[in-house]
Amino acid sequence: MHAVGIVAAAGSGLRLGAELPKALVPLGGRPLVCWAVESLRAGGVEQVVVAVPASQQAAFTAVLPADVQVVVGGDTRTASVRAALAAAREHVSDQERTAVLVHDAARPLTPPDVVARVLAALAGGARAVVPVLPVVDTTVVVDADGVVTADVPRAPLRRVQTPQGFDRATLVAAYAHAHGTAAEFTDDASVVRAAGIPVHTVAGDERAAKITVAHDLRMAELQTERLR
Ligand code: CTP
Ligand code: MG
Numbered sequence: 001m002h003a004v005g006i007v008a009a010a011g012s013g014l015r016l017g018a019e020l021p022k023a024l025v026p027l028g029g030r031p032l033v034c035w036a037v038e039s040l041r042a043g044g045v046e047q048v049v050v051a052v053p054a055s056q057q058a059a060f061t062a063v064l065p066a067d068v069q070v071v072v073g074g075d076t077r078t079a080s081v082r083a084a085l086a087a088a089r090e091h092v093s094d095q096e097r098t099a100v101l102v103h104d105a106a107r108p109l110t111p112p113d114v115v116a117r118v119l120a121a122l123a124g125g126a127r128a129v130v131p132v133l134p135v136v137d138t139t140v141v142v143d144a145d146g147v148v149t150a151d152v153p154r155a156p157l158r159r160v161q162t163p164q165g166f167d168r169a170t171l172v173a174a175y176a177h178a179h180g181t182a183a184e185f186t187d188d189a190s191v192v193r194a195a196g197i198p199v200h201t202v203a204g205d206e207r208a209a210k211i212t213v214a215h216d217l218r219m220a221e222l223q224t225e226r227l228r
Pocket of ligand 1: 013076078104106
């Protein structure tokens with residue numbers, strides 16, 4: 001199966017609070033976006049399209065490998081992925097089914113095994129697949145005053161990571177379906193599920209954790225020191 005990767009890297013990283021857009025922040029001396037592109041490739045993805053902030057195109061082009069396509073993202077993650085998906089059209093294979101893997105630049109240390117598991121599930125016939133992890137903490141619902149109102153049985157709960165993999169035609173149709181609706185989506189699997197398509201799961205990995213706040217970056221630095 002032919003595989004194209006999309007890296008969502010057009011966010012500003014407000015919660016991280018760095019001077020650079022989050023995807024350009026260095027980890028072990030390399031921008032986060034470069035790590036994310038590298039794990040997709042190491043896991044079997046052939047071409048990669050990266051969505052970047054409009055004001056930072058040159059900075060991204062300067063750090064990314066020359067064969068990575070850079071496109072301008074949008075105001076939301078969904079808009080950024082939509083732009084990259086349109087650009088990815090030119091990487092579609094005539095001979096075989098094309099898989100699209102959508103990944104966050106903010107998950108730099110995703111092991112290639114996770115990418116390979118997603119690709120294997122698609123090759124096995126799934127149209128949509130996400131890597132997931134169990135919820136280990138007790139999980140509750142609170143009211144507006146922060147008072148606990150209910151326990152949530154956690155056995156069926158999962159935390160969803162990226163890369164999320166899709167049959168390309170399925171993802172394109174789901175994004176077309178979502179267009180014009182007022183719904184807000186935080187990931188691509190919810191766009192696909194809103195179009196009525198079942199989303200399958202494979203095992204994620206704690207190392208694919210998302211870098212959101214400064215503490216996450218420090219933890220990732222410790223991990224890369226161990227890798228060196
Ligand atoms: N993203 C994007 N386009 C946007 C917003 C986010 O491509 N308009 C990307 C980010 O670059 C990131 C991923 O989506 O790789 C996950 O988003 P998040 O962790 O929320 O990153 P930011 O939006 O950059 O961070 P913050 O919400 O703290 O500003
Ligand atoms: Mg964000």
